[in-house]
Amino acid sequence: MARTIERIVLPSPSPGTERHLVVHRFGRKGARPRVWLQAAIHADELPGPLVLHHLMPKLAEADRNGQIPGEIMVAPFANPVGLTQVVGSVLQGRYALDGSGNFNRGFLDLRDALEEAMAGKLGNDAAANVTAIRATIEALLAEHKADDESAILKLTLHRLAATADIALDLHCDDQAALHIYCGPRQAVAFADLAARLGAAALLTAGDSGDTPFDEALTRPWWRLMERYQDKPIPNDAMISCTVELRGRADIDDATAQRDADGIFDWLQARGAISGKAPPAVAPCPATPLDGVGPVRTPHAGLWVPCVEPGTRVTAGQIVGHLIDPMLPADAGRLALKAPVAGTMFARMRPDLAKAGDRVAKVASPQSIPGRRGKLLGDR
CATH class of the missing domain: 3.40.630.10 (Zn peptidases)
Incomplete structure (x- = not known):
């Protein structure tokens, strides 16, 4: 029709x-x-x-x-x-x-x-x-x-x-x-x-x-x-x-x-x-949603990513920095690292991040112990 x-x-x-x-x-x-x-x-x-x-x-x-x-x-x-x-x-x-x-x-x-x-x-x-x-x-x-x-x-x-x-x-x-x-x-x-x-x-x-x-x-x-x-x-x-x-x-x-x-x-x-x-x-290949390791900010600052979405990363690899421009350069720059090895498939755009923001997500092939509840998050 x-x-x-x-x-x-x-x-x-x-x-x-x-x-x-x-x-x-x-x-x-x-x-x-x-x-x-x-x-x-x-x-x-x-x-x-x-x-x-x-x-x-x-x-x-x-x-x-x-x-x-x-x-x-x-x-x-x-x-x-x-x-x-x-x-x-x-x-x-x-x-x-x-x-x-x-x-x-x-x-x-x-x-x-x-x-x-x-x-x-x-x-x-x-x-x-x-x-x-x-x-x-x-x-x-x-x-x-x-x-x-x-x-x-x-x-x-x-x-x-x-x-x-x-x-x-x-x-x-x-x-x-x-x-x-x-x-x-x-x-x-x-x-x-x-x-x-x-x-x-x-x-x-x-x-x-x-x-x-x-x-x-x-x-x-x-x-x-x-x-x-x-x-x-x-x-x-x-x-x-x-x-x-x-x-x-x-x-x-x-x-x-x-x-x-x-x-x-x-x-x-x-x-x-x-x-x-x-x-x-x-x-x-499918991977578990509870195997996604979020990269979170410990405090507020300017989020500046350095790894492109879709990139394979290792656990502990730096994926971006959290910057407080009001502090001296050596004290105002914090490296944020991948919590697990896998594919960093998504990130927050460069912007002002609040404490606790999820600024990147890494998909790993195994479930992460303790990851349960609201797995998607709300941001």
């Missing part, structure tokens, strides 16, 4: 205003496999919308050629609320200015409710189980009510994506090499995507804390797989990941086109687009 564009009206935050979530649909509505692609839930992370801008003409052509057997839905700007938050001429899109928190935290955690609702309802037919689970998830989300604008936006996105087979959430870091977050059960599926995008790291966690969008979609399925191990529930009934498209300033047409090509080829390899996908290079 021809592409359709849906404008979903969000509740007005004030008299005389109205916001819309715009969703582009390709293929046949309701058909499978169903794919959900969104960008800029953190509204100031803009490489993702440009990638989807380059991807959609490819999807439109595939649709015209009858190559989309199911449905592909695209939300190029998933956060119209955050897009309005301009303070001092700077877009502030990570946190809701009404105090309701990070736009990509606090999605509904359906694990307990789904486990309870599915008790006694799973059989020995995998396809029937998947259908029943999806219907139950839809019903649970339909029952839920949200009041404030941010919660309504999150619930709307959750409802749109919850019954997809595949969901990709496109983000970016401050300054970074491309990297991907996903669950351990789905590392094989996303290792191929990581390879096609040239990712420097594929980071896995069963529960990173705070329920980001991608885990809100997948963790309920994982709970059922753990609870009902005697019942067939396909691991690929719902796969979702977060793709960090390098840094905020990495916005150019050539890079975005390559990323769009990589996503298109991966969707083709997954069967969401018919045709033969070109072979991928060697898959990106």
Whole structure:
């Protein structure tokens, strides 16, 4: 079918205003496999919308050629609320200015409710189980009510994506090499995507804390797989990941086109687009999210990095300096070192850092003792 564009009206935050979530649909509505692609839930992370801008003409052509057997839905700007938050001429899109928190935290955690609702309802037919689970998830989300604008936006996105087979959430870091977050059960599926995008790291966690969008979609399925191990529930009934498209300033047409090509080829390899996908290079090896060693500042100062994102580092290697220009040069310069060996995949841009800021992240192949809780952090 021809592409359709849906404008979903969000509740007005004030008299005389109205916001819309715009969703582009390709293929046949309701058909499978169903794919959900969104960008800029953190509204100031803009490489993702440009990638989807380059991807959609490819999807439109595939649709015209009858190559989309199911449905592909695209939300190029998933956060119209955050897009309005301009303070001092700077877009502030990570946190809701009404105090309701990070736009990509606090999605509904359906694990307990789904486990309870599915008790006694799973059989020995995998396809029937998947259908029943999806219907139950839809019903649970339909029952839920949200009041404030941010919660309504999150619930709307959750409802749109919850019954997809595949969901990709496109983000970016401050300054970074491309990297991907996903669950351990789905590392094989996303290792191929990581390879096609040239990712420097594929980071896995069963529960990173705070329920980001991608885990809100997948963790309920994982709970059922753990609870009902005697019942067939396909691991690929719902796969979702977060793709960090390098840094905020990495916005150019050539890079975005390559990323769009990589996503298109991966969707083709997954069967969401018919045709033969070109072979991928060697898959990106997965490493545990609790193996990420953060580089933190012991006090405030000017953060000056000296290692580029994507660089392999050794434990103890200097990755930057923390400088207090008000002190003598010999006393005002502190070397900050990698806590573990691995790939320094992301860093904070050169800026004024507060005490305790995480200014760089190093992915190591082993879990770090004591690393638990909110593994993503909130900055």
